[in-house]
Amino acid sequence: MAKQTYDASKYPPFAVTADLVIFTLREGRLCVLLIQRGAPPFEGKWALPGGFTHVDEDIEESAYRELAEEAGVGEGDVVLEQLRTYGAPDRDPRMRVVSVAWLALGADLPEARAGSDAADAKWFAVDEALDLDLAFDHQQILTDGLERARSKLEYSTVATAFVREPFTVGELRAVYEAVWGTTIDPRNFHRKVTTAGNFLVETGERTARGGGRPARLYVKGLTSQLHPAVLRRG
Amino acid sequence: MAKQTYDASKYPPFAVTADLVIFTLREGRLCVLLIQRGAPPFEGKWALPGGFTHVDEDIEESAYRELAEEAGVGEGDVVLEQLRTYGAPDRDPRMRVVSVAWLALGADLPEARAGSDAADAKWFAVDEALDLDLAFDHQQILTDGLERARSKLEYSTVATAFVREPFTVGELRAVYEAVWGTTIDPRNFHRKVTTAGNFLVETGERTARGGGRPARLYVKGLTSQLHPAVLRRG
């Protein structure tokens, strides 16, 4: 077949989708955006937001487009990273679909509103979402996204994606506690994040949100790698 | 469009490929398998092995199939993990192709032989491969695969995928040195890997390959997570 004219019809057709695991903090809890399907398959079930990638569109571009369409979230509002691709032959009963899943992390994202194909859209606390019977293989994708987010907090500075600048060390700690589902010693945490290289930059300002002594305010530092890491376990 | 019969033709057709970054050690150097393209596009250029995913095939299954077809490597011979998906609209001049890239790590893999569409197939030392002008976006994929392999050595026990059992601590250290492109203090390395939880299991045997005191032989332990990690940088 070498040197022969290329025949695209010989190659099997797939549809490609972008599915989104969008995490944000709402009232101190880690939440994920789910949409209720308004059409078959899985009509009425909750699912991750997402949709078909257009044929002339970069896969990352399609993720940002779905983010805007289904969550009302712009590029500057989140940190987006590719999670993994899911491609079991029977994962969508309609046809052969390969889904590129993305992880999006944002601070205080807007209230959900149902988009085009959705009957409803809602932020769920992640523990509740994991108990739902989600459409397609979205349970697996959500689980993978949660684990990715949890481990990224250890070795990277993405935790700052969950808070608005400027922020306090206490607010940052609340991020770690919500994502990991643990409590953290405030004193050791304070020491670790303020001594880690280029994680936080002091603004010089202070604030008193809530009762106690006013906290220093910080903005994100330059690094995306966290050194030393802030580890979960022992 | 809800409740209406589903029309697959409305969704854009993509081809999906599995591209492979296959690493092994040959003569103490980290090597990657490349094939020389025997047909357009990029005819004559070196590329990562790979091929089209069949429409009835799981994407992971297609990676294993390409591994067998293009490298003569069976499922048991390598550790395979999904790397990332590449989907720029113009990455393949023939048509819209989304490539799911995989990282495969194996011990002492067989000499390469040209497969169906390939003019040639060869193991390249990774530093040489990075200097070639590879087809498609394979330069990027190779770079990403190398970085993934390097960082996985820190936090997981996959280094053992590069050696045959039973192996010595010295052989394992050679893996780290080859993949990281650094030298490591043999004494500190020995202490770290032998005290890390469930990384290595002593067989009780010893061997003397080459001059020097005979080394203890080990097999892989049960863990895939390495604790504490074996870090690259200070």
Next chain:
DNA sequence: AGAATAGTGTCTTTCAGACATTATGTT
């Protein structure tokens, strides 16, 4: 004997976890 590699031990520094104490605001 000498070379080569394996394996143990020691010292110092860094960092993690536990927890006391002081600082500074609000009610």
Next chain:
DNA sequence: AACATAATGTCTGAAAGACACTATTCT
């Protein structure tokens, strides 16, 4: 004054890097 949260400090143990030294083979 009581309370709450911020920030600093202290102690202990784990682990890293540097490197001396011993062990056991081959040539």
